[in-house]
Amino acid sequence: MKKAELSPIAWKEGVVLILNQTLLPDRLEYIEATSPERVAEAIKKMEIRGAPAIGVAAALGIALAAYHSKASSVNELRKELLKASDILWKTRPTARNLFWAIERMKSIFLRDFPDVDSLKTAVINEALKILEEDIEINKKIGRNGAQLIEDGDTILTHCNAGALATAGYGTALGVIRAAVEEGKKIKVIATETRPLLQGARLTCFELVYEGIDVTLITDNMVGYVISKGLVDKIIVGADRILRDGHVINKIGTYTIACVASIHKIPFYVAAPLSTFDLKTSVENVVIENRDPSEVTTIRGVRIAPEGVKVLNPAFDITPPDKVSAIITEKGIVYPPYEENIKKLFE
Ligand code: MRU
Numbered sequence: 549m550k551k552a553e554l555s556p557i558a559w560k561e562g563v564v565l566i567l568n569q570t571l572l573p574d575r576l577e578y579i580e581a582t583s584p585e586r587v588a589e590a591i592k593k594m595e596i597r598g599a600p601a602i603g604v605a606a607a608l609g610i611a612l613a614a615y616h617s618k619a620s621s622v623n624e625l626r627k628e629l630l631k632a633s634d635i636l637w638k639t640r641p642t643a644r645n646l647f648w649a650i651e652r653m654k655s656i657f658l659r660d661f662p663d664v665d666s667l668k669t670a671v672i673n674e675a676l677k678i679l680e681e682d683i684e685i686n687k688k689i690g691r692n693g694a695q696l697i698e699d700g701d702t703i704l705t706h707c708n709a710g711a712l713a714t715a716g717y718g719t720a721l722g723v724i725r726a727a728v729e730e731g732k733k734i735k736v737i738a739t740e741t742r743p744l745l746q747g748a749r750l751t752c753f754e755l756v757y758e759g760i761d762v763t764l765i766t767d768n769m770v771g772y773v774i775s776k777g778l779v780d781k782i783i784v785g786a787d788r789i790l791r792d793g794h795v796i797n798k799i800g801t802y803t804i805a806c807v808a809s810i811h812k813i814p815f816y817v818a819a820p821l822s823t824f825d826l827k828t829s830v831e832n833v834v835i836e837n838r839d840p841s842e843v844t845t846i847r848g849v850r851i852a853p854e855g856v857k858v859l860n861p862a863f864d865i866t867p868p869d870k871v872s873a874i875i876t877e878k879g880i881v882y883p884p885y886e887e888n889i890k891k892l893f894e
Contacts, residue, residue: 554754556601556712557608559676562615564608568595569712573753582616584609584632591639591646594744598713599787599823600686603645604679606636610653611675614668622661629657629671641834642796642863643787648822649678682715685820685877686722693723693783693818693875694730701727701780702735704773707798708750709785709818719818720783721754723875728760736762737779739770741798743842743860767800774807782808783875786819788833791826793868793885796833799861805870815866818875821892836862 558565564587566579579595581587587609589595591602613632619625633650640646656674661667697703703724707713710721717725727734736755741747748764755762765773773779782804788796795801795817808815840858844850852858874881874889881888 553716554711554757555716556598557596557604557679557715559608559611559672559679562612564605564612566590566596566605567712569597569750570595572712572749581609582612584613584635587612588635588639591636597746598708598710599643599645599785600682600714600719600820601712602640602643603649603822604675604682604715606633606639606646607649607653607675607678609636610650610657611672614657614671617664617668619664622664622667625664625667626657629653640836642836643823644789644825645787645820645822652678679715682820683717685822686714686717686719687726688877689719689818689820689875690717690722690726690729692877692880693816694726694732696814696816696873696875696880697723697727697732697734697781699732700734701732702737702778704737704739704770704779704782704804705751706739706747706782706784706801706804707741708746708754709783710751710754712750712754713785718754719785719820719875721751723783723816723818724760725758734760736760737773738762738764739767739800739804740764741800742767743838743846745846746798767803770804771807774811774813779808779813781814781816783816783818786817786823786874787863788828789817789819789824789874789889790828790830790833791824791886791889792830793871793874793883793889794830794833795866795868795871795874796835796863797866799864802864802866802870805866809870814872815870816873816875817866817871820877824889824892826889826893830865833865835864838862 710718844852
């Protein structure tokens with residue numbers, strides 16, 4: 549029997565249930581957030597993470613502000629929702645989906661409403677719609693991407709672009725899930741993904757949980773594993789995709805794409821349209837720099853001397869010439885990206 553799917557985030561009558569991903573794979577514990585501030589804290593601390601998931605969390609955070617508001621006028625409530633949006637906006641800078649979700653919520657709550665209750669209902673319904681749509685979109689990405697996967701393939705993935713990084717099903721792992729559901733025999737190689745180990749802790753957790761064949765490697769084994777012919781395809785997710793096909797994703801993605809290109813292994817990116825940013829140019833992308841302690845420690849244990857200098861960029865940028873195709877809910881996009889990404893949005 550198929551196991552119940554992991555639910556990283558849910559809404560239950562004025563409470564946002566967030567699976568605390570910092571505790572995985574040791575403990576399955578849900579945070580019960582009742583304020584946008586608590587949701588913002590969860591995003592910052594990466595208790596919830598992954599581009600689509602933090603977009604969904606931000607939308608539900610705004611829904612919490614609406615649900616618990618004591619405002620007596622539409623204007624007063626709108627001010628509270630703007631404040632909540634602002635707090636959530638400032639949590640993490642790189643994933644486009646966060647800003648996409650907040651902008652979508654704003655486009656609802658800045659409309660005219662006859663009374664406070666109708667505004668509250670519209671805001672909560674929109675957030676739930678974003679959550680439900682995300683799962684459907686991922687299933688479409690999965691079905692589209694599964695066409696690229698052959699029976700017997702070994703697929704390397706980086707970080708976690710699975711159910712845990714979305715509202716459910718996943719993007720890169722969604723493609724793998726869909727291929728497995730079609731009856732294809734698939735093996736996965738997961739990179740551990742330092743510094744926060746999303747590959748080891750989350751991707752391996754999801755795949756082991758579902759009985760999909762997975763092998764864990766450390767990040768520095770990628771070159772060896774690919775050069776030995778142990779990988780047929782690479783699929784990763786994305787935090788932001790620019791109009792010319794630059795892909796911003798977890799630190800280490802660029803290195804993998806370079807090795808894949810040298811060895812002529814297809815490098816696929818799976819992401820929803822809400823990850824695309826048609827406005828920002830590559831030099832203006834903000835790459836999040838996180839706390840040095842994430843590098844000097846592993847799960848609380850110090851591994852480097854006190855006082856050492858540290859770099860901790862959370863994401864890197866893969867240029868379009870290293871990307872074989874981008875898998876979206878509207879189909880698979882091939883180069884030339886500038887032209888074909890534009891068509892996606894027409
Ligand atoms: O820092 P994280 O864990 O939020 O980074 C996540 C990633 O880089 C994922 O690959 C990306 O968000 C795609 S998730 C479907």
